[in-house]
Amino acid sequence: MRSLSLNKRPTFRIGRLIGLIFLFQTILFILVYIFFFNSLIKFINNLPGTRHLDDQDRNITEIIESRGFQQRTHFVQSKNGYIIQLIQIINPFVKDRSVLRPIFLQHGLEMSGSTWLLARDGSLDENGDYYEIIDDERIESIGSCLGFVLASKNYDVWLGNLRGNTYSANHTNYKSTDDLDSNYWSFSIDEMIEEDLPAIIDFVLERTNSSTLAYVGHSQGSFIMLGLLSTKPIYSTRIKPFIAISPVFYLTKVDTLLGLFTSSIPGWFLRKIPTRFPLFPKFFRFYSSLCENVMFKKLCVLVMYWAFGSNSEVNFDDRIGVQMGHLMAGSSSWNIAQYLQIIANGGTPQFLDLGDENLNLQRYGHKETLFYDASRINSSNIALIHSTGDSFNIPADVQRLKEVLSVELIDDYMINDTDFNHLDLVWSNRTGELVNERVLNILDLTL
Secondary structure (H helix, E strand, O other): OOOOOOOOOOOHHHHHHHHHHHHHHHHHHHHHHHHOHHHHHHHHHOOOOEOOOHHHOOOHHHHHHHOOOEEEEEEEEOOOOEEEEEEEEEOOOOOOHHHOEEEEEEOOOOOOHHHHOOOOEEEEOOOOOEEEEEOOEEEOOOOOOHHHHHHOOOEEEEEOOOOOOOOOOEEOOOOOOOOOOHHHHOOOHHHHHHHHHHHHHHHHHHHHOOOOEEEEEEOHHHHHHHHHHHHOHHHHHOEEEEEEEOOOOOOOOOOOHHHHHHHOOOHHHHHHOOOEEOOOOHHHHHHHHHOOEHHHHHHHHHHHHHHHOOOHHHHOHHHHHHHHHHOOOOEEHHHHHHHHHHHHOOOOOEOOOOOOHHHHHHHHOOOOOOEOOHHHOOOOOEEEEEEOOOOOOOHHHHHHHHHHOOOOOOEEEEEOOOOOOOOHHHHOOOHHHHHHHHHHHHHHHOO
């Protein structure tokens, strides 16, 4: 298939135009949301040419059980009251779970634990082997849904959900149901690194009676582990290995129209009143329903290309509606603001700057901006998996990370395919052969 090209960077005016379109779209959606939302969804689902897949309506536990696995839900409380939900995949064919090796899968920005389950449909067979299905045909190659692949290969799989998303939306004192409650939404990546991830790791190690935990992170899931290893080196002895898929850390630019539009949002605006981001999440339910209709699918593929730079028609096949329905699981506007600051300040990973020296002093004990220093990481169990086509984690930024790291990597695997982008690393029909097979090999090396 002929690929589109985004070699020429759009002008800032295009970003402004996209911003106006987004504003108009938001106003229109508010009106639809208030008066017609449920009726509109039903109308779209009944249109000729709509192929509705059940996974779009399923939550994580329902997806797991639909494949023949079982699940167990756990809740971890961070020290400031946020409740993080973890979901464990249980293979019913495994009788002695004490022999399983624990592994934790952490999703990226605005996503959830469903990241590792949605690339294809599939099932456990009568022998306890997991297989995937395309066009009603059983596929014998390694599956693209890493969570299920690992659960059928003697791993005790735990799925993370970052604070503020659909599954980790509880707090001991505040309510995330109020999208504008600044008490709840006053968090950034820093709290995930400082508070959530250590609590999660310690919890899983205790529950599994293990001394080490294998960790796979995608995008922000990689960022928070790199941040943790650079600030709390003790976790280098507990994480073995750390497999960073699209290891976002240094971030000089995002080469898509979505990145251009997002960078046009003033950082002070996102910092001023912390809220849920994005607001009106049900819009994506509406949009994902459109993507299931043959008349709108081409538009959805084009939007995905604009947003993520991926040749989605090849890599997402007919599941684009499902995947769009599970995107935008929720986070804080401070999370987005922090990434924008990193880009604006030359790409070096930094703590969130609140834009006021007194506020920074109150929050960090320092007036000046603090930075994460990857050279302080002392782990010898890190592997990188990345793609030349990843517009959110461009090769130059990955190279910069490798140059700053003072440790030898156990693997540095670059997928040389400009059509294989940020989301393709977890959601493509080719994720099994290009990513998951490598993950299994790395895990075998670190037994």
